[in-house]
Amino acid sequence: MELTMSISVKSVLERMRTEGYYxxxxxxxxxxxxxxxxGGVRAMLIEGLPGAGKSALGEYLAKALNSQLLFLLFHAWSDSDELFTGVDVVAAVAGEAENARLPGILAHVAKASRDATPDKPVIVVLDEIDKTPERVENLLLDVLQTGRVPLKPGVHDTIVLDNVVFLITSNGMRPLSDALSRRxxxxxxxxxxxxxxxxxxxxWLQTKEGFEKPELKGVVKVAYAVANDVANREGTFLxxxxxxxLVEELVNLRLQDQLSCTRNVRYVVAGWAAKSAAKGIELTKNDRTMDGLWGLLKQTFPVK
Ligand SMILES: Nc1ncnc2c1ncn2[C@@H]1O[C@H](COP(=O)(O)OP(=O)(O)OP(=O)(O)O)[C@@H](O)[C@H]1O
Ligand SMILES: [Mg+2]
Structure with missing residues (x-):
């Protein structure tokens, strides 16, 4: 399918690929x-399973655009402090009123948006919004609509919305409010x-000491097949x-001469691939593919 995109979009996507994003x-x-x-705020909600590349997308996009990246990982206790203004406790206790207020991420966004352009927007990643209480969504909703960032009573800064791209990720722990997701x-x-x-x-593993073998990819490949099979039988994935x-543990234990038989391999695979420890032992029992993985490990990482 041929996409009807402007040249610049095509080249941005190409650059993301060159940087290594799939x-x-x-x-x-x-x-x-x-x-x-x-026109309208450029904001996207990204959902998907762990390791799908949700958090990494913004990083690669910012690199490709040569744009500034502002990243906030939400927590269950995230609140207006992190979004708008926080309190520097040390300065507050010391009575330094001037220094007691810290800019939250959206205050930084407002500032950065003034130096950005629509073609080179600030990339704002608000990661794992589903961890926050719903009131955080309402705070965000207002920002996405108006660009206004309240700093203190009666004072606000304004984000130049045309110069920003918001990427909001969720692991789907709870549904987002209709009002936010519709925007x-x-x-x-x-x-x-x-x-x-x-x-x-x-x-990732190739750079580790003891792992630099041309056969490493073959080991990863077999470990993937074996472990994914276990996970799939439990209805999940790896x-x-x-x-x-998992592979790091297998190789490290092997090099320390602790991984010495198929049964050990089973325990390690069960420890990473099965979501419940008890089920793992059951799922890997009588599993012939473990023998193959063990043979490959023994051959690739012989203990001297
Ligand atoms: N499409 C991709 N292209 C290149 N690397 C990727 C891709 N997706 C994921 N990765 C790499 O895999 C790792 C995990 O990705 P990331 O942290 O973005 O996943 P996630 O979807 O945010 O997972 P989680 O739900 O666990 O936070 C990162 O090191 C990332 O660079
Ligand atoms: Mg993530």
Missing amino acids: LREQEELALGGLLSQT LRRLYMKPLPAGKVIELVTG SPQELSR
Whole structure:
């Protein structure tokens, strides 16, 4: 399918790819739409399973645009302090009224938006909004509509909305309010394909001492198949981060001569791939594929 995009969108997507971000058709369309939107706030809600690339998208987009990136990871206790103005407790206790107020992320956005342009917008990532209480959404809603950032009673700054792209991520722990989600373009990210996960994880591990073997990718590939099979039987899946930890543990234990038989491999796979520890032992029992993984580990990482 040929996308009717402006040259600049095409080149931004190309640069993201060059930087190493794997873009699927859905993401290309979503980003193309968002970047070429004129009028109205450019804001997108990104949902998807762990490790799908939700948090990383903004990082790569900012790099490709050569734009400023402002990132906030939400917590269950996130509130207007983090968004608008926080309090520097040390300065407040010392009675330094002038220094007691700290700008929250949206105060920084307001400032940065004045130096940005619509073609080189500030990228604002508000990560994991589903962790926050719903009132945070209402605060955000107002900002997305008006650009106004309250700083103290009677004083506010204003975000130049045309010069900003907001990316808001959610792991779907709770549904977002209708009012907020109706103001956001929505993107559901599918998990990365197997080949990409194997490539990513091999890349992460390759730099570690003892892991620099040409056969590492083969080990990651087999570990992915074995562990994913266990996870799938439990109705879940393995994130790239979990796979990386799993292979790291297998290799480290092997190099320390602690991984010495198929049963040990089973326990490690169960520890990462199964979501419940008890189920893991059951799911990996009599699993023939463990023998294959063990054989490969023994051959690739022989203990001297
Ligand atoms: N499409 C992708 N292209 C390149 N790297 C990716 C991609 N998706 C994920 N990654 C890499 O995988 C790792 C995990 O991605 P990220 O943290 O963005 O996932 P996430 O969807 O935010 O997961 P979580 O729900 O656990 O926060 C990061 O190191 C990221 O760079
Ligand atoms: Mg994330």
